[in-house]
Amino acid sequence: MPSYTAPVRDMQFILHELLKIDRYQDVLSGFAEATPDTIAAILEGAAQISQEVLQPLNRVGDREGCRLENGKIITPTGFKEAYAAVIEGGWTGLIGDPEYGGQGLPYVLGLAVSEMMASANMAFTMYPGLTSGAMEAIEIGGTDQQKALYLPKMISGQWTGTMNLTEPHCGTDLGLLRTKAEPQSDGSYRVTGTKIFISAGEHDLAENIIHLVLARIPGGPDGVKGISLFIVPKFLVNPDGSLGDRNAVSCGSIEEKMGIHGNATCVMNYDGAVGYLIGEAHKGLRTMFIMMNAARLGVAVQGLSQAEVAYQNAVAYCKDRLQGRALAGAKYPDKPADPIIVHPDIRRMLMTVKVFQEGARALAYWAGLQVDIIRKHPDPETRRKAEDVLGLLTPVMKAYFTDTGFTAANLCLQCFGGHGYIAEWGMEQFVRDARIAQIYEGANGIQALDLVGRKLPANKGRAIQLFFALVGGFCEKYEDNAALSPFIRPLTEALERLVEATQWLMQHAISNPDNGGAVSTDYLYMMALVTLGYQWAQVARICENQLSNPDDDSFDRQFYRNKLVAAQFFMEKVLPETMAHLAKIQAGADSLMALSAEAF
Amino acid sequence: MPSYTAPVRDMQFILHELLKIDRYQDVLSGFAEATPDTIAAILEGAAQISQEVLQPLNRVGDREGCRLENGKIITPTGFKEAYAAVIEGGWTGLIGDPEYGGQGLPYVLGLAVSEMMASANMAFTMYPGLTSGAMEAIEIGGTDQQKALYLPKMISGQWTGTMNLTEPHCGTDLGLLRTKAEPQSDGSYRVTGTKIFISAGEHDLAENIIHLVLARIPGGPDGVKGISLFIVPKFLVNPDGSLGDRNAVSCGSIEEKMGIHGNATCVMNYDGAVGYLIGEAHKGLRTMFIMMNAARLGVAVQGLSQAEVAYQNAVAYCKDRLQGRALAGAKYPDKPADPIIVHPDIRRMLMTVKVFQEGARALAYWAGLQVDIIRKHPDPETRRKAEDVLGLLTPVMKAYFTDTGFTAANLCLQCFGGHGYIAEWGMEQFVRDARIAQIYEGANGIQALDLVGRKLPANKGRAIQLFFALVGGFCEKYEDNAALSPFIRPLTEALERLVEATQWLMQHAISNPDNGGAVSTDYLYMMALVTLGYQWAQVARICENQLSNPDDDSFDRQFYRNKLVAAQFFMEKVLPETMAHLAKIQAGADSLMALSAEAF
Structure with a gap:
């Protein structure tokens, strides 16, 4: 059976040493409260509930799945109690607005907590995760009255939320959406239509579910410009917050999926359900997309989370499993064989x-901190820069982290040999669970199009120029530092390749739009690699700095040394992939577009 | 529900136009019988049984799996009838030795048939597939009497076979094997031990199962030099071939797996079971490894098979699914959206x-044809060369085809968006089924070690020199051909990179064996890419040749043109990966080996 130990030390390193979040104590609200002691307590508390409550239910959720009986969904054994423990611990309100009962702590801290919970039990974590998304839409687009009515009970976890976009014939292309919302004399709407793939659409964990639903108000413009966003509660809510009648929304069936069996993926039927417009009519996508950007960062973290937990279990197995001898001679001659962690390919x-x-x-x-800056920083220029770079990197993180999270879980499965393929070891569940993250919240190909078609050219390339200045400036600053040269040199080269790819795009994507689409995924990967290289180079700088202090003989010296090895590995064994991506980009769209559809 | 149509046209192209197998009509036995008409009839017949009998059972097998009841395994609904149809059609004896009732047709033709069947139903196909492996071991190591006793009924499909290597504590490292075989006065042995991961170890498809079991004869050498191979029939076989007593071998349990649910993966208990030594005592691994080399080619084809069937279904979906508009403007303005096959990233x-x-x-x-040459060619030098190159490329194909087969099935799932994650579409089954092939018959990391540690240095590098001469000679021959230049130039460059990587290995792997292990997978991938590039360059040459004939206005002109586009795509969008692999190789083992085991 797999286990999970939250990587608290690494999280602390990132928050305090790399991001130095104490810099923002006097600048961003909620950061003063996030003292090192508070952060430590929160991380330890989240680790505990993740390890002791959520992780043991991960396999249960996979085995049992959700059942639909008489329109009600029964979640797997233990999920109800675990959810009660999560809200009892205040975890659903950690970063929520204090005005509505939240603790107002930094978003970046909430991201660390959500990573732990997703590592422990991704399917479970989607119930509160979807609530966060729905809350955010209400925060962005809702009236004060709507916020006051819904947010407190969503922050407390008493109610959960969902997002309803997809219809059977329309996933990516929301312009095809048909669900309609007919205005009523009381200002409400009647929503009718079918939505599919609605995660946490129905369940037995909370007393009410607040559905956020995209629909068309008849008479509005066609396509994406006529889509509005509605609040459709499972139970209508009285002005005093108490529950009223059951609304005409129901779960028609649940999907049998490759993974995340513990989360109910519902077909939702809206049969003239009472809905309330949120934000402006026909402008629903605007709110939805703001919210989806944050959700995409959350999905990126899911990719990472499955890599982390799969890694921990693979490491444990590789230290334990005796098979073969080290190539340079037995490392443990007294044992019948060496543990397989001695083998270079392992x-x-x-x-x-x-x-x-x-x-x-x-x-x-770092991205989580940018969210805090965007939401709370007093300086508009600082907020704008954070928005630019985060907007640029959100699709990159969503696609690269989930693709690589899946690949990573697979590599970890591979370390187990035949046992990795056997259900009881739990490795194959990580792979199946991780797979969804490459698809939902915008399939990864859509992320690449968002990057190349929207984020890159926006504001005449302001964001990418800022990004180049950021990474390039860092490289220049340390180019003469001999100790850092093994990190700065390859990063500089990779950045040059990315600049070259960007120039290629600028020259070729306008004359032939297919060129942009054809190279978008390669370009996204290049940007991901350069950005991760930049992270590792910064890590290396900090660690070199720490280790150059000869008086420090703390236990952590080994931690820093290990980080330097990891940074070296990234530069030598991962970053060279930028070469192949550049070459593929420069080949353009011709060989992709030449075949007729029939020739495939 | 997924469908499958055997790619007969492509198979014909390869057999007749690329491999020109009619060249061997007078040289290799069985090839004279394999006339174009016979080949066409066999391919069509295999396509029919694959499409109509095996494919409809693929999802049934996945859903139902195998059940163990009172020591007996019940295979999924329809498997028994399908197996009867397969043996009735003579498919198990297609390439079998005519002396024992086989049809003696070319191995390469059998490979095409096995590809179809695996595409249609991989789990089912493993039952006859394992029999082929067991037969081969008997053919290689068995006495005439053993061959006469077992082969006819295995060729006819009346009996099936298995291979028993793995034990709970020993997978890759067979030196740790404990199962023992005690000699009896009648020349037989009593085999005692537990074997795990035994595919098709028990089932209800055939009246007898011939287990091939690795075990130690007490008193023999320790480690891999003291392992012998035994025939252990489920039912003892009387000298006249009739069935005798039930042997003391039984299935203790079956594994719950990620995929291939239709195939029973058994824990086999041998409790003093009667076994018969096959080949020399203590030399069992030799026979096993000869057989495993052929089995590895079969597993490579499994990787390809899942890519093919997943591809077909993805193509159908992408032509059908309407979503968004072509980047350069609507292709089907009369439809609500364009089919997604217009999108470059799709x-x-x-x-x-x-x-x-x-x-x-x-x-x-091509590899299948080498097997025919090795087994049947009169000229020892020709046989030797085929053996060298096939030995070199077998681990390459096993690892690369199964890794890429899995990745390919995943890409095809991705084309379906959210629907790809839903079980009823069948795409996620291809992914789960394909996953095992990266592990069994030697995990892919072991293939890479076999390549770098054994095949490369064998006979002072004779095989790799032959390979370089083969590919290099081809490049030189056509380097001045302008029409072929888009194919020859990138292949030449990739080959140069591979030569460079090989030189690096020669210089660095002896001084530090970890260097060999550290770069083995990257090296294997490079070799796979160059070898596939060589295939595509040959395909391009043939197609250019056909198209340069202005009198030919046959329907097939489009086939050749499409092949040229595919070859171009391979050169531009796949082969550049050799750059990254070379850079990673040249970075050596340092960053892999620096961490202590505790630091992971």
């Missing part, structure tokens, strides 16, 4: 995952 | 899979 797999998840964690938390 | 995924499976098919069938 280490190649483990190191590949290690540098991914540690680097991705650093980047994800 | 095409990137489909083309990646297409060039993999078509290229891999060409290479696999």
